[in-house]
Structure formats: structure tokens, C-alpha cells
Amino acid sequence: MPELPEVETIARGVHNRVRGDRIAQAWFGRYSEPFKTPPALQAKGLEGRILQAVHRSGKHIVCELGCCERQSADGSPEVGGNRTSVQGVEPRAQWIVHLGMTGRLLVTASDAPVAAHTHARLSLASGRELRFVDPRRFGRLEFRDLLRTPAFIAPGADPLLIEGREFAALFRGRKLAIKAALLNQGLLAGVGNIYADESLFRAGIRPGRSAGRLTKAELERLRQALREVLEHAIRLGGSSVSDYVDADGARGFFQLEHCVYMRTGQPCLSCRTPIRRILLAGRGTHYCTKCQR
DNA sequence: CATTTCACCTGGTGGC
């Protein structure tokens, strides 16, 4: 479910709520699917760590963890301060959360009712909990000890930062549909089904067009449309189509701004032509046959 | 190598 704007919203929310807090205890459920690192190793690695910062990389939420016990007087991690002289400031480990289709990462009171399909609960020194909930179990949790493993960086360029030249180069010589290319996380990190459809509508490009045959002008329109759509969605807290919520359990509002996604048969907001739905790259794909060429 | 298809899961919805 969650694409770049939803993951960004959640990461910011979690960051603002738990930064500087200490993981007192970690509990993991019995299912093996959600864990890239065995649950016992995750619990052992996480307990006692300070949550220094939480940010997004592609569709991944990365929790930067410092080593143990120590934190500054105001509870902030002093990132960017004197890194070598303050114990526990340099990230020593990472907890990487991928939400799959239905994953949630929530900051709750420790006595809040435990939702069904809760697979991880980190109790924090502040008395709250960081919980991972995922009914479909497509999400993944990974622990990295940075003394042994390199820091996590999502493959693929960030669609908010990429420049025109580099963007165009991603698609050069590719025969596959532009929508399939947008969904390829190795090319661009963070674009999923909603924002692929919405950005192609905004750029006026049919999703089935061969990626390598788009003109320079079309590619530039697409790059800007993608950035504008993603930034707008972030400002509105993401899209809540069915069950997406942020770190506080609040819904986003960008679903109210969707022009094509899940609007099959409804009139195009620009020309009134009914929105068409086709299957492309195995995904429901929505577009306007008149506005998108 | 590039590209496509499918399996992995649970839950909600709409038709009969």
C-alpha cells in the first residue's frame, strides 16, 4: 500500500515522536514471513538502543540506532553535533521497516489495545510502544549491525531529487511500458501503483507507451509531474485508499485529489471522458484515453 | 540480460 508519500509521512511522524527514546524491550511474533533477520537476533540487537533518527529511503523506513543508554539532556540525539566526543551519537545499527501492502508502523501508549496482526512491539523508555502491524505479511523487518554490515541505501534514484539528464537515461533503450518502468524500484525508488498512474495522467502520457520511445519533452514532463504529485501528496499526508494510516493512526487526504487512480468509469476531471482501467504489468492501471497519448 | 508472470497473504466488496 504505502508508496513514497505515505512512507515519508510515517517516517517523519515516527521520527518526531520517538527521537531520543530508548528501546527498553523488543517483542516479535511467531510468523517468519515478516522478518529478514531472525526475530531473536532483532530483539537482541534492538534492546537498549537509542532511536537517533528515523527517515525514508525509497519505500523503506530506516531507524538509525545509537548504542545504548546514553542520551543528551533534552532527549535529542545531537545529530550533527560533535560526533566523536559524545558517546552513542554515531549510528551503530539500523532497523529497516518495509511496509509491503498493508503494513503500519505506529507509536502507541503501552496499554493501547493490540491490533490483530501485530508482529513487533518495541517498548520505549518513555512508556510508549513502537508497533508493526501487517495483516497480509508482505512487509519485512531487518536489523543491521553497522559494525558488520554496510548502511542500508535503497537502490534506485530518488524521484524528488533526480535531474532531467539522469531521469531520461533511466529509460533509454527500454522497450517495456513506461508504467512498468516507473514501478521498477531499481530505477526509481518509491513510485508505486497510485503515483505511477497519477503522474502519467498529469504528464499526459499513456501508461502502455514504450519507455524508450518517449520524447525528451515527454520525459521532462513526466519527471516534473512525478515530483509535483509526490510533493503534493506528502503535503496532504499521503493517500488513504483503504487502510493506510500514519504513525498516529491518522488517515491521509491525497486520495481526494486522485485524478485517475480507482476512478474507473468516472468522468476525467479535465475532459469528462470516462476513465479506463486496463491490466498492465499485472496491476490495475487507470488513465484517460483522450488526455493521455 | 530484459521482461513478464505468478505466488505470497488477509480482508473487503459486490453479485447471486
Added chain:
DNA sequence: TGCCACCAGGTGAAAT
């Protein structure tokens, strides 16, 4: 009310 088919924000392995 129940049953069933179909659909859903993602991804990576297997097949082509």
C-alpha cells in the same frame, strides 16, 4: 445471511 469471485498501496523468484 452465506458463498464465491475478484480486487487491493509490493516484491522477488521463476519462467520466457
